[in-house]
Amino acid sequence: PDEDGHELWLRYRKAGPDRLAEYRRALTHVVAPREDAAVTELLQGLSAITGRTVPHHTRPRRDGAVIIGTPDTSPDVAGFVDNSLGPEGYVIRTVDNAVVIASQGRRGVLYGAFHLLRLLQTQRHVTRLDIRERPANPLRLVNHWDNLDGSVERGYAGDTIFDWDALPTTGPRDLAYARTLASVGINGTVVNNVNANPAFLSTEMLTGFVGLAAVLREWGVTLYLSANFACPMVLGGLPTADPFDAGVQQWWRDKAREIYDMIPDFGGFLVKADSEGQPGPLTYGRTHADGANLLAAAVRPYGGIVMWRAFIHDFDPVTWASKSYKTFQPLDGQFAANVVVQIKNGPIDFQVREPVHPLFGAMPRTRTMAELQITQEYTGQSTHLCYLVPQWKEVYDFDTHAAGPGTTVARIVDGAAGVMNFGSDRNWTRHPLAAANTHGYGRLVWNPALKAAELAEEWVRMTFGGDARVVSTLTGMLLGSWETYEDYTSPLGVGFMIAGDHFTPNPAGNAPWNRADREGTGFDRTVATGVGYTGHYHLPVFQRYESLADCPDVLLLFLHHVPYSHRLHSGKTVIQHIYDTHWDGRDDAHRLRELWRSLKSRVDRSRYATTLERFDQQAIQATLWRDSIVSYYFEAGRVLDSSRSWTQV
Numbered sequence: 001p002d003e004d005g006h007e008l009w010l011r012y013r014k015a016g017p018d019r020l021a022e023y024r025r026a027l028t029h030v031v032a033p034r035e036d037a038a039v040t041e042l043l044q045g046l047s048a049i050t051g052r053t054v055p056h057h058t059r060p061r062r063d064g065a066v067i068i069g070t071p072d073t074s075p076d077v078a079g080f081v082d083n084s085l086g087p088e089g090y091v092i093r094t095v096d097n098a099v100v101i102a103s104q105g106r107r108g109v110l111y112g113a114f115h116l117l118r119l120l121q122t123q124r125h126v127t128r129l130d131i132r133e134r135p136a137n138p139l140r141l142v143n144h145w146d147n148l149d150g151s152v153e154r155g156y157a158g159d160t161i162f163d164w165d166a167l168p169t170t171g172p173r174d175l176a177y178a179r180t181l182a183s184v185g186i187n188g189t190v191v192n193n194v195n196a197n198p199a200f201l202s203t204e205m206l207t208g209f210v211g212l213a214a215v216l217r218e219w220g221v222t223l224y225l226s227a228n229f230a231c232p233m234v235l236g237g238l239p240t241a242d243p244f245d246a247g248v249q250q251w252w253r254d255k256a257r258e259i260y261d262m263i264p265d266f267g268g269f270l271v272k273a274d275s276e277g278q279p280g281p282l283t284y285g286r287t288h289a290d291g292a293n294l295l296a297a298a299v300r301p302y303g304g305i306v307m308w309r310a311f312i313h314d315f316d317p318v319t320w321a322s323k324s325y326k327t328f329q330p331l332d333g334q335f336a337a338n339v340v341v342q343i344k345n346g347p348i349d350f351q352v353r354e355p356v357h358p359l360f361g362a363m364p365r366t367r368t369m370a371e372l373q374i375t376q377e378y379t380g381q382s383t384h385l386c387y388l389v390p391q392w393k394e395v396y397d398f399d400t401h402a403a404g405p406g407t408t409v410a411r412i413v414d415g416a417a418g419v420m421n422f423g424s425d426r427n428w429t430r431h432p433l434a435a436a437n438t439h440g441y442g443r444l445v446w447n448p449a450l451k452a453a454e455l456a457e458e459w460v461r462m463t464f465g466g467d468a469r470v471v472s473t474l475t476g477m478l479l480g481s482w483e484t485y486e487d488y489t490s491p492l493g494v495g496f497m498i499a500g501d502h503f504t505p506n507p508a509g510n511a512p513w514n515r516a517d518r519e520g521t522g523f524d525r526t527v528a529t530g531v532g533y534t535g536h537y538h539l540p541v542f543q544r545y546e547s548l549a550d551c552p553d554v555l556l557l558f559l560h561h562v563p564y565s566h567r568l569h570s571g572k573t574v575i576q577h578i579y580d581t582h583w584d585g586r587d588d589a590h591r592l593r594e595l596w597r598s599l600k601s602r603v604d605r606s607r608y609a610t611t612l613e614r615f616d617q618q619a620i621q622a623t624l625w626r627d628s629i630v631s632y633y634f635e636a637g638r639v640l641d642s643s644r645s646w647t648q649v
């Protein structure tokens with residue numbers, strides 16, 4: 001078997017002795033009118049896991065049938081499906097001596113098939129199943145920041161996973177990619193960078209995408225593309241890209257027709273406009289809503305959508321946190337019904353710790369989705385272990401109070417986009433454990449109520465098997481890793497301690513962000529004395545953030561400037577907290593390596609070695625981080641560390 005290859009968590013290994021007999025009895029053949037992706041996956045998975053050839057039949061033959069389908073295609077499942085399931089929901093039920101997987105739609109059947117396989121991969125019993133699932137949100141996407149030349153912006157696992165030149169011809173990797181997304185319920189992908197080369201919408205490229213869309217379609221994944229707002233000028237030779245210009249409107253309508261003629265189920269466009277040098281409607285005195293509605297009108301006849309990004313700033317630390325809120329909030333109600341505003345989880349840029357973006361809950365008449373970052377741009381890239389599901393859960397669970405208590409982000413959004421961490425590396429993510437973030441992202445977006453601990457354990461079992469020591473050790477390592485990374489990098493929400501590579505420490509270069517001076521540190525973003533950012537939140541949140549006494553410790557330096565002697569809720573002074581967390585966090589990073597070493601005899605040699613090399617690097621980097629931040633703050637404030645004596649240091 002391909003131990004370190006691109007199987008990721010879809011490793012169908014023969015069941016252990018405690019489950020093998022049960023699985024062999026319960027799952028003997030797959031029943032469906034015809035072979036499709038769900039059937040293929042079940043045949044492959046069930047055969048490998050039971051160690052017997054599991055065949056496909058059109059009718060049940062004996063005990064152990066796995067009967068799958070939609071009411072349209074298979075009369076056997078008709079009685080199991082009701083309308084409330086929707087096209088992506090499914091039931092899995094044990095009936096007599098068969099297992100039924102039924103859905104209204106093809107996607108639901110596929111997700112049900114993966115669910116059954118997941119049960120087997122995580123060593124669960126399957127004799128009395130009664131499962132009912134439906135996704136919390138319709139938009140469950142990944143975003144690739146992949147360029148035409150094959151490079152990946154903020155990609156840390158090689159070049160693009162796609163082979164643009166080969167398209168429309170596709171290969172095994174495209175198929176494996178589509179399958180992998182489907183296995184965790186992801187139903188859409190934007191394959192090119194939001195810093196979009198207009199050429200991605202050229203007729204030549206679109207012709208190629210027909211092939212990719214076909215593979216994705218088999219696995220229930222919709223293709224979307226990032227669009228450059230200046231396409232009518234660059235590709236169409238028009239003198240303007242003004243959304244109010246009739247020629248521009250016509251150009252986008254024609255482009256949409258061309259695309260939908262080729263790819264009838266094309267999902268629509270993702271747009272980064274008037275941000276970091278990208279063209280946009282502001283050039284013509286129009287608003288973001290005008291720009292979004294221009295493209296939305298073009299794709300509307302075909303059921304397409306436009307995902308319009310809210311990530312805008314002026315590279316100015318003073319205005320950055322508020323810019324997106326101030327620009328988009330007044331536009332609430334002006335976006336077309338098929339526009340979804342895509343909002344990063346926080347107001348800055350995927351820092352290890354940020355408050356939740358104040359736009360969530362501020363645009364009640366606008367469809368919104370959350371942009372999360374699977375690729376660990378600021379959280380250790382593919383070197384540090386940083387399991388982000390706990391962070392994303394905090395985002396989903398955050399109560400905006402927009403429509404009273406309980407207006408959580410999970411209840412507000414229509415879905416999410418995860419900036420992807422796959423690349424051309426043989427194992428797709430470089431750090432073998434980084435795939436836990438990809439898996440966790442898909443599963444959490446399907447159901448934000450799932451617990452981080454459940455998802456971490458599920459991934460470990462699927463990826464490394466059921467050995468109890470491996471499961472408990474690795475699950476624990478994943479769950480604590482975000483806090484560890486935060487401890488030795490950026491304290492108390494201060495953010496941007498990082499150099500231009502977004503990897504190594506450079507606190508001195510970021511003084512306008514951390515504002516460390518002789519007396520204290522932190523960025524005053526209050527209404528009373530600072531830049532007024534806290535005022536973007538609804539009342540109870542505003543009060544909590546505005547008040548120094550109530551502000552959560554983890555966000556203290558994001559929201560307030562305080563003296564080094566300020567006492568946290570923990571009882572420690574800010575400066576002592578900074579010293580202690582950096583020393584402890586660095587030690588925890590070294591401990592992660594020891595924990596991994598303790599699994600040596602329980603993990604295959606190849607993945608063991610690749611992963612150990614990651615932990616070796618992380619340990620070195622964590623020491624560098626600790627020393628940089630501790631010395632920066634010591635030099636700024638000249639306060640002695642009261643926890644460590646000089647002999648220890």
Ligand code: GCW
Nearest residue numbers: 145153154194195272311349
């Ligand atoms: O996260 C930052 C990155 C940029 C990125 C930008 C964005 C795609 O540093 O590389 O560009 O934000 O999200 O648009």
